[in-house]
Amino acid sequence: MMKGSILIASGDECTRQALQNLLSTAGYDTRLAMDAVGVNDQIRTRQPDLIMLDFRLPGGFAPTIIAGLRGQPRSSALPVIVMAEPENRLRAVEAYDAGANAFLPKPFNRQVLFVLLGRLMKPESIRLLADVQPGAGDSMHGQEELAVWLRSDPTRLNAQGAVIR
Numbered sequence: 001m002m003k004g005s006i007l008i009a010s011g012d013e014c015t016r017q018a019l020q021n022l023l024s025t026a027g028y029d030t031r032l033a034m035d036a037v038g039v040n041d042q043i044r045t046r047q048p049d050l051i052m053l054d055f056r057l058p059g060g061f062a063p064t065i066i067a068g069l070r071g072q073p074r075s076s077a078l079p080v081i082v083m084a085e086p087e088n089r090l091r092a093v094e095a096y097d098a099g100a101n102a103f104l105p106k107p108f109n110r111q112v113l114f115v116l117l118g119r120l121m122k123p124e125s126i127r128l129l130a131d132v133q134p135g136a137g138d139s140m141h142g143q144e145e146l147a148v149w150l151r152s153d154p155t156r157l158n159a160q161g162a163v164i165r
């Protein structure tokens with residue numbers, strides 16, 4: 001029995017294949033997209049239960065893709081996990097501003113990934129943006145301040161460093 005369908009969207013073939021192997025073995029139905037056009041095509045063809053989206057994808061950035069999803073009634077509540085290298089943690093704020101549900105730093109911690117999937121693929125646990133972002137947008141400078149902001153509320157960051165909404 002499949003646990004749900006996940007669209008893995010990454011311009012990096014190694015990332016796509018590694019996640020597909022891991023998630024398929026764990027019982028998830030996986031589909032792949034290597035660019036922004038592929039994401040939109042996959043969603044039109046058969047909407048997944050969740051999207052794992054690289055922050056930088058050929059043809060578009062995660063915030064733009066997510067904003068497009070949130071603007072459509074059919075995909076407005078679709079859970080999205082944004083993936084990026086740890087040095088790009090500031091990108092988490094941009095992704096959340098667009099409506100991402102979680103940020104997963106690369107390289108992936110398997111336990112964190114499966115916790116996120118468990119939380120986000122249950123309809124009752126899907127939470128879109130809440131009023132928990134930093135105040136004036138520009139008031140946060142640097143990764144240290146972002147880290148303090150994220151750690152100040154346990155709903156934002158788990159012990160392994162994944163940002164959760």
